[in-house]
Amino acid sequence: xxxxxxxxxxxxxxxxxxxxxxxxxxxxxxxxxxxxxxxxxxxxxxxxxxxxxxxxxxxxxxxxxxxxxxxxxxxxxxxxxxxxxxxxxxxxxxxxxxxxxxxxxxxxxxxxxxxxxxxxxxxxxxxxxxxxxxxxxxxxxxxxxxxxxxxxxxxxxx
Numbered sequence: 374x375x376x377x378x379x380x381x382x383x384x385x386x387x388x389x390x391x392x393x394x395x396x397x398x399x400x401x402x403x404x405x406x407x408x409x410x411x412x413x414x415x416x417x418x419x420x421x422x423x424x425x426x427x428x429x430x431x432x433x434x435x436x437x438x439x440x441x442x443x444x445x446x447x448x449x450x451x452x453x454x455x456x457x458x459x460x461x462x463x464x465x466x467x468x469x470x471x472x473x474x475x476x477x478x479x480x481x482x483x484x485x486x487x488x489x490x491x492x493x494x495x496x497x498x499x500x501x502x503x504x505x506x507x508x509x510x511x512x513x514x515x516x517x518x519x520x521x522x523x524x525x526x527x528x529x530x531x
Contacts, residue, residue: 392429394498394524395443401495402426402446405518408472408503409450412465412516422449422515430527442525446501448518455512462489465505465516474503481506498523 396402402424410419425447433439454461466476466489474491481488489505501520508515 392443392524394522395429396427396446396497396520396522399426401497401501401520401522402448404495405446405448405501405503405520408469409448409516409518412450412452412468412505419450419452422451424448427522428527430529432528433530436530439528439530440525442527443522444527446518446520446522450516451508452514452516453512454514458507461514462505465489466491469503495520 406421406424410421412419425444427443427446430440430442430444432441469491470476472493474493476489476491478487479490480486491503492500493503495501499521501518503516503518505514505516507513
């Protein structure tokens with residue numbers, strides 16, 4: 374009887390902890406973090422704001438909008454560069470293009486103009502996105518990178 378209970382417990386633990394997908398060895402997370410910290414080339418004042426690797430989200434039983442799955446990888450940095458916006462974006466574009474990122478700007482919203490955006494197919498599956506934009510006044514910039522791992526998408530409890 375004890376052996377059956379132990380075997381059942383081990384099976385439950387194995388099923389709960391062995392979710393397919395995710396970001397094994399934090400490969401994509403590390404690439405995104407290192408990419409943003411190196412932008413723009415030669416910049417030594419980049420400051421990491423947020424760096425969140427993926428993780429398994431259990432969801433909430435009984436709450437429809439919630440669900441078990443993988444959380445998004447997210448990285449954010451700020452930096453200062455007082456040169457013209459077009460020059461900063463061009464420098465970032467050259468550096469990202471050399472490592473396989475493709476530029477495809479997006480309209481942020483009505484009367485906001487286009488937002489500098491790059492995407493790249495990741496070896497783990499799916500597409501990662503990087504955005505660069507002026508923030509907090511003249512000469513201040515932010516860059517964000519995000520990637521949703523393949524597999525179920527996790528949604529936290531409200």
